[in-house]
Amino acid sequence: MKINEQRLKERFDRINGLAVTDEGGKMRLALNDADKEGRDLLVSWFKEAGMEVTVDDMGSIYGRLPGSDPDALPIALGSHMDTQPNGGPYDGLFGVMAGLEAIVSIKESGADIKSDLILVDWTNEEGARFVPPMLASGVISGQFTREWVYDLKDVDGIRYEDELERTGYKGDEKNRLGDVKAYLEPHIEQGPVLDAEGHQIGIVTGALGITGLDVTIRGEANHAGTTPMAMRKDALAAASDAILKIQANCVEFGEPAVLTNGIINAQPASKNIIPGEVYFSVDLRYHTDEGMAELEKQTIAIIEETCKAYGATVDIKQYWRAKPAHFHETIVGCVEEAASEAGLDAIRIISGAGHDAVFINEVQPVGMIFVPSIKGMSHCPQEDTKWEDIVAGTELTADTILKLDKAEVSR
Template sequence: MSRAATNLQIDSARLWGSIHETAKFGATAKGGVRRLTLSEEDRQVRDWFRKACEDAGLEVHVDTLGSMFALRKGRDMSKPPIGIGSHLDTQPTGGKFDGILGTLGALEVIRTLNDAGIETEAPICIVNWTNEEGSRFAPAMMASAAYVGDFTVDDILSRKDAEGVTVGDALDKIGYRGETKVGTQKFSSFVELHIEQGPILEAENRTIGVVDSGQGVFWYDGRIVGFESHAGSTPMPLRRDALLTLSQFALALEQIAIRLGPNAVGTIGEAVIQNPSRNVIPGEIAFTIDCRSKDADTLDALDQSLRAAAAEIAARRKVEIAIDLVWRKPPTHFDPKLVDAVEHAAENLGYSHRRITSGAGHDACNLNTIMPAAMVFVPCKDGISHNELEDATQADCAAGANVLMHTVLALAGVAS
């Protein structure tokens, strides 16, 4: 690699400006971002991103699930490109960095290579994956899951949000149902930059997390059916209260995760009483469960323990508890050579770093099932993410983009 490429640094101010410029699309009063996938705000940021990529000389195409691919040519176009990027959609009360840093950091890598006049041997392709968050449509990471063959395109297009709008209809409404067949764009590897979404790097004062694995995820839809009755005239011992049952089940989930810890977590993130009324004992509740571990055996133990607890509690409280597994993502173990490449880039740039497991799921975890993949983490303030308070420093964001760029240069090669 040439001395110019070896010493190359991204434009920190330009990356920081891009992050805050795109934060306008869906900006919230508390300083966060609400940009649900395939919403009008998502269309706005997609239009911004398309123009920015085209201004950087990239060829942009969109597949039938709305994922955006921006290709920078290499000297040898017979080689498949190095994939970089992440996503631009957010949680309902999201922040400025989750996914956005990875996508705009990838754009900054390309802009920096352009400014330095550096041609790579292999091409490079930025990706904005559709619906990574899963907050409007389930499952999360649906576009990259379809890309690797975990779901059919027709299945994903038919998925509905809470209002009954399908993915296909939402794509059409914002004009982002592309013509390119899902999976057409091939990659030799994929590297994703992201905030940690946890507290470890900040607590240890490390700048870079070299991600070597990712937790597996089980998602469930749950339902409790008890019996609605008068809140004033039904004695406590005779009640079949769905809400109190859920409360007991939630505490059981907590204890199961603690018992199977430290590498196990469980969360009930949604709960909706059917036909709620102030003076009626809840008779039916729908709820969701999210269980995670980096160990497959631990996930299986979580599943078995949850089902046993549900059966015991249901029998004791004389209600029905149904928990249906709707998504299963096995633990990820990233490609060792790519993980080493990330680590070498961090070392060569002089950044403090450590190996780390991703607590959250990412598109790179899906892609790792069919190609070498890796991730670069940077700290986020107090480990907070999926929250309007989500924050990261300009210096750490720049460091992560620099590690991404030098990892990509090592993979793509610099044309002589």
């Protein structure tokens, strides 16, 4: 399916030109003025394409093009238009623009499509303004309650619900995404694999599960000059040793296991006192339930053992857990077939990042398409994707819709 490259390019430029930082980054924080302008543009493009526009109670916007069979379940596509504070041009926006262009191109081609085609812009995917991420898709899939999200405040104390009202995007609960035949989310990879290996498309089979641990090690704070090395209970030395060991263990565990220690904090934080207490975080990800459990068990055992050797005690609490996501085999198959027929160099891949699709996967049949991120850069002004890959991903989105329309997708 040929798409209109010129139109696609112009629309990217319009949205990306709305709020640009000094470093060239994009700054459409969820429901800020630039995000609202982008949303208004999207709505105008929906109307131009003859799509029905609705907004749900979380502020997500839906454009709907009717299909030929009123009994067929709709096919939905989507992603998000909000960005990080100094974000790139394609995170989220690619899925919304590719989805819209694919739908409009299909309409213009005159192809007979049975299903209604729906495009969604999910509110606050990034979690940069209102924490945590994926709030709107999270409410729809039952992860969070609406009231809890409505009361979340940004750093200036402004409430989510008040911003929905201010921007004119507080819609109705009845407009939420209902049952669909498939939900397909095109996205940039935000990692280096496709680019490094020279592939054009990632056929996403699922997403890594996440376990988050808060680790607090307690040793003994004491004088830096009078306490011989052999007589210390240095909590930071224990933490450092434990971190290196659990990271090495993760490497040995094998791909796609990843482990990150994003925060470390030593107390009493004085240059001439041996650290008595150290906190560090562990973010652990893997693609199978059994593997997650095993890696978590090994990680905890290594931390405990290491602390013992330093005469320190340790307290480990789980602050977050998300199961690995497995996308719908038929949808994954439709993406794969369409990519192969188009002669694209595509591989199966697992998403290391969270996406709205991962939450929607809890309640609807889901698939995703990845295009490469140059050098794997994302959430920064350097984020980029070759234009030919943006076009290929958009055309593949259209081809996949045509396949899904004919496919039987079990529920």
